[in-house]
Each structure stands twice: as C-alpha cells, then as structure tokens.
Amino acid sequence: MPRPPRYHLTSYGCQMNKLDAELVESRLVGAGYERASHDGEADVVLLNTCSVRQHAEDRVWSRLGVLRAQKRQRPELVVGVLGCMAQEHQRYLLARMPHVDLVVGPSAFGDIDAKVDEARQRNAGRRADDRRGAHVLAVGEGVSGDAIVRDPRVRPHRSQAWVSVMRGCNMPCSYCIVPSTRGPELSRPIPVIVEEVQRLCDDGVTEITLLGQTVNAYGRDLGPGVTLARLLRALHEIPALRRIAFITSHPNFLSAELIDALAELPRVARFLHLPAQSGSDRILKAMRRGYTAARYLARVDQLRAKAPDVVLHSDFIVGYPGESEAEFQASVDLMERVRFAQSYIFKYSPRPGTLAAELVDDVPDAVKAERNARLLEVQERHLASAAQALVGTVQEVLVEGESKVDGRWTGRTVHHRLVHFPSGDRVALGCYLPVRITQALGHSLLGELLAEDHAEVRAGARA
Numbered sequence: 146m147p148r149p150p151r152y153h154l155t156s157y158g159c160q161m162n163k164l165d166a167e168l169v170e171s172r173l174v175g176a177g178y179e180r181a182s183h184d185g186e187a188d189v190v191l192l193n194t195c196s197v198r199q200h201a202e203d204r205v206w207s208r209l210g211v212l213r214a215q216k217r218q219r220p221e222l223v224v225g226v227l228g229c230m231a232q233e234h235q236r237y238l239l240a241r242m243p244h245v246d247l248v249v250g251p252s253a254f255g256d257i258d259a260k261v262d263e264a265r266q267r268n269a270g271r272r273a274d275d276r277r278g279a280h281v282l283a284v285g286e287g288v289s290g291d292a293i294v295r296d297p298r299v300r301p302h303r304s305q306a307w308v309s310v311m312r313g314c315n316m317p318c319s320y321c322i323v324p325s326t327r328g329p330e331l332s333r334p335i336p337v338i339v340e341e342v343q344r345l346c347d348d349g350v351t352e353i354t355l356l357g358q359t360v361n362a363y364g365r366d367l368g369p370g371v372t373l374a375r376l377l378r379a380l381h382e383i384p385a386l387r388r389i390a391f392i393t394s395h396p397n398f399l400s401a402e403l404i405d406a407l408a409e410l411p412r413v414a415r416f417l418h419l420p421a422q423s424g425s426d427r428i429l430k431a432m433r434r435g436y437t438a439a440r441y442l443a444r445v446d447q448l449r450a451k452a453p454d455v456v457l458h459s460d461f462i463v464g465y466p467g468e469s470e471a472e473f474q475a476s477v478d479l480m481e482r483v484r485f486a487q488s489y490i491f492k493y494s495p496r497p498g499t500l501a502a503e504l505v506d507d508v509p510d511a512v513k514a515e516r517n518a519r520l521l522e523v524q525e526r527h528l529a530s531a532a533q534a535l536v537g538t539v540q541e542v543l544v545e546g547e548s549k550v551d552g553r554w555t556g557r558t559v560h561h562r563l564v565h566f567p568s569g570d571r572v573a574l575g576c577y578l579p580v581r582i583t584q585a586l587g588h589s590l591l592g593e594l595l596a597e598d599h600a601e602v603r604a605g606a607r608a
C-alpha cells in the first residue's frame with residue numbers, strides 16, 4: 146500500500162496565523178495527510194505567512210529561496226504560500242518565485258486539502274523546468290477557515306487552545322495592512338463558538354484564548370445584542386473552563402458592558418491587551434486610531450475602578466512620520482501614567498499598500514532606535530517593580546511545559562506572567578499548581594512549588 150502523503154507546515158506571525166495553521170492541519174489530517182518532521186521528508190511544504198512587518202516577509206522570501214533548490218531535485222514537491230503574503234502579493238509572488246505551486250489567502254482555507262490535492266496532481270510527472278499551468282491561486286473570495294470543523298486533537302498544548310471568534314477588521318488605522326489582507330469583520334455566532342469550546346474542553350482544554358484583530362468589536366456585524374461580553378458570559382457557563390482570555394482589544398470598544406463582564410466573571414483572565422500606539426493626540430489622529438490620549442486614559446480609569454486586578458498590555462509605534470520629540474514624550478508620559486505590565490514597542494516602518502506608506506518616512510532610523518530604547522527602558526522599569534511586588538505571593542500557575550533550564554517547569558499566572566519553578570515529582574503538564582514567587586527575573590518569575598491544597602490559592606489570591 147502506498148504511504149499517505151506528507152506535509153510540513155511552518156507558521157509565521159501572530160496567534161491568528163498559528164490558529165489558521167492548526168485549522169489547515171486539521172483539514173489535511175482529516176483528508177489522510179501525515180505530518181512530516183521536516184521539509185526533506187514532505188511531499189507538500191506550506192508556509193503560512195504574515196505581512197504585518199517587513200522582517201516576517203523577509204524570512205519567508207529567504208525560505209522560499211531554499212525551497213527552490215529542493216524543488217530542482219524533486220520537481221513533484223508542492224510548495225505552497227498561505228496567508229497574508231499570498232493575499233497581498235499574489236501574482237508578484239509567482240513572478241518572483243515561479244517554483245511556488247500554491248497561493249492561498251486567509252479567506253480561502255476552508256477547502257485547503259482540495260487545493261493541495263489539485264496542486265499535487267498538476268505536479269505529478271512534471272519536469273522541474275516545466276511550469277506551464279502549474280499554479281493553484283486562491284485569494285480573495287473563498288471558503289473561510291472558520292468553516293472547518295476543527296479536530297480538537299490538532300493543537301500544540303493539551304490544556305490550552307486558541308479559538309477564532311471573528312476575522313478581518315473594519316478599522317482604518319493608517320499604518321496597518323490587516324484590513325486589506327484579512328478583509329472586513331466577520332464574527333462567528335455565539336452558539337457555534339460555545340459548541341467548539343465545549344468540544345475542546347471535552348478533549349482536556351481548560352484555558353482558551355479568543356482571537357480577533359479587534360476582538361472586543363466582536364458581534365457588531367451580527368446585529369444588536371451580540372457582544373464580546375455576552376460571549377464571555379456564555380463561555381463562563383462551561384464548568385471545565387478555568388481561564389478565558391481574549392486578544393486584541395481596541396480602546397474604542399472597551400464598553401461599560403465589557404468592563405462589567407471583566408469585573409464579574411472570575412474565570413476571565415486578568416490581563417487586557419489594549420494597544421495605545423501613541424500618547425500624542427496629533428499622532429493618534431494621523432494614525433486614524435479614533436481616540437485621544439485623554440479618552441484612552443478615561444477608559445483605563447473606568448476599567449480600574451471596577452476591575453482593579455486586571456493588568457494592561459500595550460503596543461506602541463515610535464517614529465511615525467512627523468513624530469516630534471514632544472510627541473514622543475507624550476507616549477512616555479502615557480506609559481508612566483498607565484504602568485503597563487508589558488508593551489511591544491515597534492519602530493515605524495512603512496507597509497506598502499497602507500495610507501501611511503504615502504507619507505514621508507522622515508524620522509531618521511537612529512532617532513527611531515533611540516526612542517525605542519527609551520520607551521523600552523520605562524517599560525522595563527515598570528515590569529521590574531511589578532515583578533518585585535509579587536515576590537512572596539502565591540500564584541496559581543498553569544503548567545505549560547518544561548523550562549529550558551533542566552529540572553524546571555514553566556507556566557503562566559492568571560495575569561499571563563511567566564513563572565519557572567523546580568519540578569519536584571508531582572508536576573504534570575496542564576495542571577494548575579500553587580507556586581510561591583521567590584525571585585523576580587528580567588521577564589519572568591522564579592518560584593517554589595507548594596502543596597496542592599495551599600489555602601491562599603484555594604481562596605483565589607491574586608496580585
């Protein structure tokens with residue numbers, strides 16, 4: 146009997162991309178494909194790509210160069226580019242990399258197995274230099290990945306899973322390519338999401354992260370009353386679910402209803418990713434973010450008044466076109482005021498196809514680098530003092546895996562803080578264990594394992 150065809154899939158970029166990769170794998174495994182451990186033993190090599198930053202694209206271009214050499218040796222090998230670069234570059238991609246057989250955008254993953262089959266048939270018996278009619282191109286319209294009935298066994302962690310609740314984005318941010326690669330917002334109905342999460346829980350999942358580019362705008366395309374808050378309340382009814390997180394939120398949709406849900410639902414994770422991007426009103430307007438720094442801070446104050454234990458995460462862009470020293474200082478001031486638990490700080494780089502790419506990128510690289518370092522320094526200072534304040538407290542840690550340091554395990558608190566601790570002999574992957582924090586390291590905490598029925602954790606102690 147011939148062996149089943151094998152695929153090797155690499156995913157770049159955000160969590161949404163990683164989830165898409167799981168859905169694609171789910172579909173391929175369901176169609177009889179087997180996972181290969183590396184490109185060399187695969188019949189089909191798939192790259193699930195990201196266009197948000199130049200660096201992510203560069204890695205894909207270079208990997209495709211390596212695959213070109215492999216394809217010369219094995220003309221029947223199917224090379225596929227999936228995701229944002231497929232959508233964004235389409236025919237340019239085929240012109241620059243003619244050895245690519247398959248180009249599939251994020252809105253057309255739903256029948257990926259059929260597309261891979263078609264590419265394999267077209268390739269069968271073909272010579273390496275014969276590329277006539279070789280490509281399968283599926284971008285724009287198509288069957289969405291959300292149409293895939295997910296195989297709950299195909300996921301990287303036993304107790305954790307990502308769940309897509311919506312795709313696309315309707316916001317007009319001037320620097321962002323997502324609305325053109327992912328299309329407009331499309332939310333999944335609450336019962337469909339609840340059913341998927343229930344199946345995941347039946348298979349051992351206890352922590353989910355709901356994914357959407359603007360996850361707290363969830364439901365506005367489904368009609369009045371369908372909101373993220375209602376979805377959280379529906380999911381909170383599933384007894385096996387111990388943590389429910391959601392990313393990424395837009396400040397404009399942090400509603401009173403959502404704040405109430407965060408305050409009232411104890412199993413909703415205690416961190417909120419709420420990118421500020423800048424503290425300068427002029428820059429926020431140029432970015433078309435739709436809020437001012439004062440409005441952002443007012444939302445944060447409302448949240449903290451009702452749910453003071455929720456920590457905030459942010460993103461910042463430094464060196465946006467025209468950003469003056471005073472405008473950059475406004476970002477520093479906003480960070481000092483909010484004291485985020487963590488922030489991703491990016492030096493602005495223009496993405497072709499965005500509005501901002503038409504502006505003169507006039508902040509010199511050295512200035513961008515210097516501002517990046519200064520903002521990072523503020524963030525690190527806040528991180529260090531928050532971590533130090535946790536020393537001596539007891540945290541409930543969901544064990545995610547073995548640490549890089551021998552004999553230690555790694556997990557996360559309900560605030561998404563990374564904790565390492567010596568394993569002892571009772572530790573098991575996917576367990577929730579009480580750990581006393583003994584030391585604050587740079588970006589993580591060190592702790593010691595306590596008896597499993599430790600009272601402080603039973604009482605739900607949180608810092």
Ligand code: SF4
Binds near residue numbers: 315316317318321322
């Ligand atoms: S909210 Fe803005 S930055 Fe976020 S995905 Fe949409 S357009 Fe991009």
